[in-house]
Amino acid sequence: MALKCDVQYRKGDTWSKLTKVGVTGVRKPVAVKRYGANSALNGALNCSIDIFVDLPAEQKGSHLSRNVEVLNEVVEESLKVPVTGLENMASDICKKLLAHHEYAKTAHVDISAEYFRESRTPFGRGTLEIYKLLASGSAVRGKGIRKTIGVEVIGMTACPCAQQTVTEMISCGNENPVMSHNQRNVCTALFTMNDDIDIEADEIIDLVQGAFSSPTYELLKRDDEGQVVINAHKNPRFVEDVVRNVLEFVVERFKELPDDVLITVKSESEESIHKHNAFAERTTTLEELRAEYNKGTSRRR
Numbered sequence: 001m002a003l004k005c006d007v008q009y010r011k012g013d014t015w016s017k018l019t020k021v022g023v024t025g026v027r028k029p030v031a032v033k034r035y036g037a038n039s040a041l042n043g044a045l046n047c048s049i050d051i052f053v054d055l056p057a058e059q060k061g062s063h064l065s066r067n068v069e070v071l072n073e074v075v076e077e078s079l080k081v082p083v084t085g086l087e088n089m090a091s092d093i094c095k096k097l098l099a100h101h102e103y104a105k106t107a108h109v110d111i112s113a114e115y116f117r118e119s120r121t122p123f124g125r126g127t128l129e130i131y132k133l134l135a136s137g138s139a140v141r142g143k144g145i146r147k148t149i150g151v152e153v154i155g156m157t158a159c160p161c162a163q164q165t166v167t168e169m170i171s172c173g174n175e176n177p178v179m180s181h182n183q184r185n186v187c188t189a190l191f192t193m194n195d196d197i198d199i200e201a202d203e204i205i206d207l208v209q210g211a212f213s214s215p216t217y218e219l220l221k222r223d224d225e226g227q228v229v230i231n232a233h234k235n236p237r238f239v240e241d242v243v244r245n246v247l248e249f250v251v252e253r254f255k256e257l258p259d260d261v262l263i264t265v266k267s268e269s270e271e272s273i274h275k276h277n278a279f280a281e282r283t284t285t286l287e288e289l290r291a292e293y294n295k296g297t298s299r300r301r
Helices: 064-080 086-100 160-169 201-209 222-234 239-253 286-300
Strands: 018-031 044-055 106-120 126-140 144-158 182-194 262-271 277-285
Touching (some): 018 064, 044 064, 044 086, 064 086, 126 182, 182 201, 182 239, 239 262, 277 286
Antiparallel strands (some): 106 126, 126 144, 182 262, 262 277
């Protein structure tokens, strides 16, 4: 049926452009090419996808159905030929969005998905652990694409300040770990880079898990539970420590990445003895981070 009027193209009585117009929370299965021990667990990821383009001031509305059409096309392609990563899928969607929205200058896509990995408890019991993958793409017409890959990891921290206070109050030495209050810490690490660079999400998960007082586990029998608590109290961490540990691990692990990669690390501790949470964050380029690292390590020598 041919319709006479396209309301979206109608010129409104507005003077303001909009930076993002689109659809959010679209759920789609995406087939991803995976290798290694976790490939069977994550062959198809259940993704939540947000898709946007900008809108010029002279146009009343955006054609939202085009966003869903583009997404359906990319998802169907992934079921035939799995994508190499969610960030690459986001990049591909951005390109197609600009082709379908001729009036748009920018396109942006956010993707999140649950991700499973096999793990071992301190006493060697097998368990499946869940993480969140975070990916995005941003395109500017005529200026290329930047993409982001990251993870959200849940771990455990033990408060160093409370531990020191308890140590002094009960007048004990430092030969054994002393009690402290604990937090469930949620740490997010994001890497934003040019379209031709790839980073494996499993590597980022490993970096973040090493920054906590201890990892957490879905399955813990009594001996494992006790060992996790002991390990955490031997390794107390502030919310700030988690961010700084991840940043240090990034510099030491990703020596081959270019300086213009943007790093964002966020850490939020859900406090056990307060009604508020504690939060820390750093956004920086690898160039700036490497300069700080080199300056800081030279002082330690």
